[in-house]
Amino acid sequence: MTFPDITPELKAAMPGLRGRLLANQSLAELTWFRVGGPAQVLFTPADEDDLAYFLKHLRRGLPVIVVGVGSNLIVRDGGIPGVVIRLSPRGFGDVRADGDIVSAGAAALDKRVAETAAAANISGLEFYFGIPGTIGGALRMNGGANGSETRDVLIEATGIGRDGTRHTFTNADMKFVYRGSGVDPSIIFTSARFRGAIAAPEAIRARMNEVQNHRETAQPIREKTGGSTFQNPPGHSAWKLIDAAGCRGLRVGGAQVSEMHCNFLINTGAATGHDIETLGETVRARVKENSGIELHWEIKRIGIPA
Structure with missing residues (x-):
């Protein structure tokens, strides 16, 4: 088109x-x-x-x-x-540490923020090492992993409104919820500041290694994937519900539910966006039929059909 x-x-x-x-x-x-x-x-x-x-x-x-x-x-x-x-890394990707505070542009990779914090002996941001996104996405989605979330460490975020006005948001202003925030969707986040705690470097590195080992052994990170597909319903694990509904390995066109981790969809090589979204909706329907629980998308879907 x-x-x-x-x-x-x-x-x-x-x-x-x-x-x-x-x-x-x-x-x-x-x-x-x-x-x-x-x-x-x-x-x-x-x-x-x-x-x-x-x-x-x-x-x-x-x-x-x-x-x-x-x-x-x-x-x-x-x-x-x-x-x-x-947002480009050149214009919005700077990351700096000062004392127990880490400042980062919205285009900075989450992993780089964790590495910068570790180099400054700042703990509390190790969970970012396991999130393959940027700080802008972490702010919008309250990005988290391994038991920690963005709201646990954020001091404030800055963003530009649809009229070009610059805004600053405290942690409370962000109105964080599980995998989301309450800030006007038209705001484009540009930077953020986080606070950790000074700790022994070996302890920080050990935690980061745990995060990395979990990703490598439990998730299909070397596939064409989109990360966790569905939010975990209260009191449940999405992957267990998907597995119980018989969806492990399920295919639609070139899209497949990962055999390694059921809450990951993968492009096996020739999938279309329609294949992947249809597979996700098929999984949602089967889980609802099997358990009565409705899964909600964590992956963002944008654009129009072909």
Whole structure:
């Protein structure tokens, strides 16, 4: 599918823009599943000021979606109308440690934040070592693993509103819930500050090794996957419900429920976004029929069908 090219209109309205605008840019290679259609416009801002300038001058009503490294994302095959914004590591990827505080841009990899904290003998952020996403996604989804979550360590986050205004959010302002936050979805997070605790470096490294070993032995991390597919229902493990419903190894087209971990879907090589989403919905239906429990997607699904 090809969308009308609106980049000339955007450039004319924003002569001071420094970031990059690309029309009908394929998004498949930007996601871990390696599926999906194009973005009508893909915008990569130069820095926070450039992002604010862009949003301030953007035509009202034009859809805007933000993506990170695409590790927990299905892009539908018809692509995404409007603007997709992707923050670059160059403009939004800086990570620094000072005392027991770690500051990070929204495009910084969670793993790099954990490594920076460890190098400064800061504990409490080891769980990020096992999350294959960015800080922006962790803020939006209250990213967590191995018994810890973003809300356990966040001091404050900053973001840009749809009108180009800069906002600061305390931990309480974020209104964190399990795998989510209550901040206006139109806010684009740009940075955050976290507080850990000074600890012995060997203890921190031991914890990070535990996190890594868990991922390597229990999850299909070398496949084309999207991480945990469904949220754990209260009092239950999603993978156990999926397994009990007979879905281990289930296939739809080129998509398959992982044999290693039932809460992971994988692209076996030729899957489409439709295959993966249909497989997920099939799993949800079988779990509901078997246990009466409704699974909710943790993976974000964006775009339109082919």
